[in-house]
Amino acid sequence: MSKGRLFVVSGPSGSGKDTILLGVFKRFPDIKFSISTITRPMRCNEKPGEKYNFVSKNQFEDMLRNNELLEYNTYLDNYYGTPKAPVICAIANGEDIIVEVDVNGAYQIKNIMPDCISIFIMPPSFEVLNQRLRSRGTENEDRIKQRLEVAIKEISRADEYDYLIINDDLNKAISDFSDIIKADRFRTDRNISFLKNYLNK
Amino acid sequence: MSKGRLFVVSGPSGSGKDTILLGVFKRFPDIKFSISTITRPMRCNEKPGEKYNFVSKNQFEDMLRNNELLEYNTYLDNYYGTPKAPVICAIANGEDIIVEVDVNGAYQIKNIMPDCISIFIMPPSFEVLNQRLRSRGTENEDRIKQRLEVAIKEISRADEYDYLIINDDLNKAISDFSDIIKADRFRTDRNISFLKNYLNK
Numbered sequence: 001m002s003k004g005r006l007f008v009v010s011g012p013s014g015s016g017k018d019t020i021l022l023g024v025f026k027r028f029p030d031i032k033f034s035i036s037t038i039t040r041p042m043r044c045n046e047k048p049g050e051k052y053n054f055v056s057k058n059q060f061e062d063m064l065r066n067n068e069l070l071e072y073n074t075y076l077d078n079y080y081g082t083p084k085a086p087v088i089c090a091i092a093n094g095e096d097i098i099v100e101v102d103v104n105g106a107y108q109i110k111n112i113m114p115d116c117i118s119i120f121i122m123p124p125s126f127e128v129l130n131q132r133l134r135s136r137g138t139e140n141e142d143r144i145k146q147r148l149e150v151a152i153k154e155i156s157r158a159d160e161y162d163y164l165i166i167n168d169d170l171n172k173a174i175s176d177f178s179d180i181i182k183a184d185r186f187r188t189d190r191n192i193s194f195l196k197n198y199l200n201k
Numbered sequence: 202m203s204k205g206r207l208f209v210v211s212g213p214s215g216s217g218k219d220t221i222l223l224g225v226f227k228r229f230p231d232i233k234f235s236i237s238t239i240t241r242p243m244r245c246n247e248k249p250g251e252k253y254n255f256v257s258k259n260q261f262e263d264m265l266r267n268n269e270l271l272e273y274n275t276y277l278d279n280y281y282g283t284p285k286a287p288v289i290c291a292i293a294n295g296e297d298i299i300v301e302v303d304v305n306g307a308y309q310i311k312n313i314m315p316d317c318i319s320i321f322i323m324p325p326s327f328e329v330l331n332q333r334l335r336s337r338g339t340e341n342e343d344r345i346k347q348r349l350e351v352a353i354k355e356i357s358r359a360d361e362y363d364y365l366i367i368n369d370d371l372n373k374a375i376s377d378f379s380d381i382i383k384a385d386r387f388r389t390d391r392n393i394s395f396l397k398n399y400l401n402k
Contacts, residue, residue: 120389125399158396163387176387183384186364186377188321195359198326 002190004091006034006113007098007181008106011121012151014132016167020121021100023174028181032090034099037063040078053083071101071108082109096181103157110160117184119177120161124168126152203391205292207314208299208382209307212322213352215333217368221322222301224375229382233291235300238264241279254284272302272309283310297382304358311361318385320378321362325369327353 011017025031037053039060048054055063060079063069072081082099090097101109106118123129129151133144158164163180167173184190212218226232238254240261249255256264261280264270273282283300291298302310307319324330330352334345359365364381368374385391 122399152400155396156400159389159393161389163384164389164392164396165387176383179380179383180387182377182380183364186366186381188360188362188365191365192360195356195365198323199353199357 002094002185002194003192004093004095004097005184005190006087006091006109006116007096007184008109008116008118009098009100009121010103010106010118010154010161011167012123012129012154013147014129014151015121015123016132016170016173017100017121019170020165020167020173020177021098023170024098024177024181027174027178028096030095031181032086032095032097034082034087034097036080037069037083038078038080040076040080070099070112071105073102073104084112087113096184103154103160107160115189117163117180118161119163119165119180120158121165121167121173122155122158123151124166128168203295203386203395204393205294205296205298206385206391207288207292207310207317208297208385209310209317209319210299210301210322211304211307211319211355211362212368213324213330213355214348215330215352216322216324217333217371217374218301218322220371221366221368221374221378222299224371225299225378225382228375228379229297231296232382233287233296233298235283235288235298237281238270238284239279239281241277241281271300271313272306274303274305285313288314297385304355304361308361316390318364318381319362320364320366320381321359322366322368322374323356323359324352325367329369 009017009021025033035049035051035053037055037060039055039057042048042054046052057079060081063081064072068084069081070084070087072079082101082105087097087099099109109116110118123132130148133147165173165176210218210222226234236250236252236254238256238261240256240258243249243255247253258280261282264282264284265273269285270282271285271288273280283302283306288298288300300310310317311319324333331349334348366374366377
């Protein structure tokens with residue numbers, strides 16, 4: 001059986017990465033999604049185990065001490081992390097698994113799992129990003145400027161990723177992401193056991 | 202403009218790599234094929250510049266001295282080589298180019314151009330390979346055994362390649378090859394100049 005693969009996906013706010021991932025999971029229902037473990041309180045529209053698992057700070061710090069996380073960060077006095085076990089299990093079972101993290105999280109994961117494939121999703125231009133962030137109509141000028149600044153910082157680290165997807169057209173971006181997943185299944189490093197069996201026959 | 206890519210393709214006799222490549226070039230008429238330079242005499246069914254360029258041994262040895270080849274080998278007292286210039290030009294022009302060589306040629310090319318993507322095409326099993334070689338009906342038992350031995354040696358080096366394609370079904374194999382080409386166009390190393398322009402705007 002061939003090994004699975006961890007795909008690490010990042011992209012700034014306004015890149016459309018969540019919508020692209022929805023489309024990708026629709027095309028590949030067998031691909032797993034890595035659920036983050038976080039310590040902030042659950043919101044009304046959230047369910048445990050959907051996008052997040054909710055734990056106490058003590059529980060999270062236990063996970064940290066036991067080296068159970070692939071990456072973590074803190075934001076507004078709360079922890080956010082990617083548990084290691086589901087990723088390791090998926091890969092051993094020959095399953096692909098996608099984790100969505102920011103550039104710092106991706107950097108941490110690549111150090112621990114250098115075989116992962118990293119994909120950066122970006123808006124076609126800053127003008128489009130600007131429009132997208134403004135068209136939400138829910139945030140004030142300061143917040144939009146802050147998001148743009150963070151986006152520029154993240155895009156300046158896009159060259160650390162294996163692949164770049166420009167989200168100009170949603171369907172094309174989903175299709176581009178799918179091409180990367182499909183091609184990856186033919187990589188030699190995933191098929192070493194097949195090769196060994198082949199030669200031992 | 203994004204850079205082009207050199208794809209290095211190998212596979213034993215009976216792997217069906219020539220037929221797969223015909224299908225790939227039909228799907229991607231923009232992809233170039235690297236024409237080998239050889240010193241054996243031209244055959245009746247051959248045209249210069251189609252699959253081979255024919256030169257004298259002196260001319261070939263000049264190319265060797267001038268470091269104009271990506272790889273070369275000798276077979277039955279003749280030289281066979283891949284000229285460097287068309288590959289370098291294609292990549293600089295943003296074009297993909299495919300070169301078909303044996304495992305030794307692929308090894309030489311990877312040392313000179315580590316950014317190339319290498320693909321090994323293999324038959325689904327030795328049984329099928331055996332059948333395919335025999336079904337040609339044009340070769341005697343000794344020649345078939347010799348081809349099988351060479352194939353085993355080549356397949357034992359398949360792990361040196363980036364991708365493996367199992368040619369069980371021709372259309373699937375062409376499609377698999379196409380997925381690898383399509384995904385490659387999103388690799389960050391091909392799009393560094395796009396990223397630079399993006400950030401300088």
